[in-house]
Amino acid sequence: MKTQRNGEEDQISQTSVKRARVCVRARCDTPTMNDGCQWRKYGQKIAKGNPCPRAYYRCTVSPSCPVRKQVQRFMEDMSILITTYEGTHNHPLPLSATAMASTTSAAASMLLSGSSTSQLPSAPPMNLYGQPTFTRTQPPSPYFISNSSSTNSSPTITLDLINNPPSSNNGFTLYSPSNPRFPTTNLSFSSMAPTVWGGGGGGGGGGGYAYTTSSYKHDQSYVANLNQASSQQAQLTETLTKVISSDPSFRSAIAAVISTMAANGDTRKIDGGEHIPATNQNSLS
């Protein structure tokens, strides 16, 4: 997997994906999602038409890391956080960050290949889990906003980590592109959302705002999710096999996610573990 992901990232960095962006939407009560990486806030703007300010962060794990992210509340539901990642990390990541990194890079890779998205024009969302692994107040309406802030000048992948309306999207869903030129691909990992990024900012400085280091906490829901994930692994595997076998590009994205889930639930052998702070590892148990 390490080789595979590195290959993907190489591909990403060498092609136009430098401009590709990965948009992640997740329900999050904290000012910013904790994705395991260390970010430094360098700006904030009030976007036109949106009362919520948009914050700009830069990856500070490595001084030369080009990765940036924008964090903004979803206008129609302030509890939803829209995080847009841009660029690819050029340094090893802590395990807690590989979840996002591998998922986004794989998603970007899938977007680049362009083969898969066109094959799913209007297919209904796939449900691989069958039920949500995390229960939380679910708003009545779907949140697949139409790539609102995008200027269509660069391809954007949307990872949807919101628990969507019950009937169809409780699990793991892939949404079809809507823009023929720069397709916007929506991936939904709603069952993962609260587990991977549940922790809360903290950190120093003014408002106690954006120092989202790898100090995220694993609460009970995280453990519960892990257990449930493993218990459903057989079913998941079977379904994934069908999906993956039918789409080589989607394969890479799925593989990244699976590896992440496996890594979280099992050991920390997979890529990046060597950079985990001890405190973070302790929090896993």
Place this chain on the structure above:
DNA sequence: CGCATTTGACCGGCGC
């Protein structure tokens, strides 16, 4: 005292 956030200024792209 060091470091991160805050926040107004600045810059470049884009549409008119």
Place this chain on the structure above:
DNA sequence: GCGCCGGTCAAATGCG
């Protein structure tokens, strides 16, 4: 050419 707007910079500020 001008103005708007998104994105970035950097001095000021605040916290540990």
